[in-house]
Each structure stands twice: as C-alpha cells, then as structure tokens.
Amino acid sequence: MFTKSYYLLRSTHDGQYLAAKPRNIENSQGFLMLFKADHEALSYVNQHAAEVANRFSVEPISGQQLKQMIDRWGYAGVGVVNDPLVPEVEFLSKQ
Structure with missing residues (x-):
C-alpha cells in the first residue's frame, strides 16, 4: 500500500x-477516501454528489x-475505492 500512488x-x-x-x-475523523486513478475520483464525485462536484479538486x-x-489529520484509517460508480470501498484501519 505504501509503494503506490493514490488520489x-x-x-x-x-x-x-x-x-x-x-x-x-x-x-471520529473517519476514513480517508483513496482512489487509484484521478478519473476514478472524478467519477465518484460526479456520480454521488454531482451538485457539489465543482467544489472538489483531485490531489x-x-x-x-x-x-x-x-496521523496528522487523525483519520481512523483509509477507504480504498475499488469501484467508484457502485461504490465498492475497502476499509482499512490504521490499528
């Protein structure tokens, strides 16, 4: 997980x-949502929050x-989005 890049x-x-x-x-700060590609992040926000999609940027x-x-933001872990349209998310705790 730590050798890949995410969005x-x-x-x-x-x-x-x-x-x-x-x-x-x-x-809880919750689980930081991670996407494997920039277009997947855009697909996710356009599919599930189209009315506010213009308020997000991809980093x-x-x-x-x-x-x-x-650690800095106090998240409980991460949620890796495997399918942005369904959505299918794999949650991983930092513990």
Missing part, C-alpha cells in the same frame, strides 16, 4: 479531504506520505 478529493471551500464517517463512532498522494497524513 484524494479535497474541498476547495474548506480544505477538508473526503472521508467516510461511521455513524456509530462519535468524534495525488504517494504511499509514503499517506501514513503521515493519516
């Missing part, structure tokens, strides 16, 4: 990254930077 969706409004937040865990991140970002 993130970041809000141009407040700078927050797209994260999945579990309903049953209070005060690349190396696998080496990923752990530092998870």
Whole structure:
C-alpha cells in the first residue's frame, strides 16, 4: 500500500479531504477516501454528489506520505475505492 500512488478529493471551500464517517463512532475523523486513478475520483464525485462536484479538486498522494497524513489529520484509517460508480470501498484501519 505504501509503494503506490493514490488520489484524494479535497474541498476547495474548506480544505477538508473526503472521508467516510461511521455513524456509530462519535468524534471520529473517519476514513480517508483513496482512489487509484484521478478519473476514478472524478467519477465518484460526479456520480454521488454531482451538485457539489465543482467544489472538489483531485490531489495525488504517494504511499509514503499517506501514513503521515493519516496521523496528522487523525483519520481512523483509509477507504480504498475499488469501484467508484457502485461504490465498492475497502476499509482499512490504521490499528
């Protein structure tokens, strides 16, 4: 996981990254959503949030930077999006 490059969706409004937040865990930053390609990130936001798609930008991140970002922002782990249209997401906890 740390040798690959991924893509993130970041809000141009407040700078927050797209994260999945579990309903049953209070005060959690959630899981940082990762995409394997930039076009998959765009497909995801256009399919599931078309009305706000123009408020997001796609940013690349190396696998080496990923752990530092998870720790810095306090994420519980990552959600790797395998299919952006369904969506099919594999959640991985940092523990």
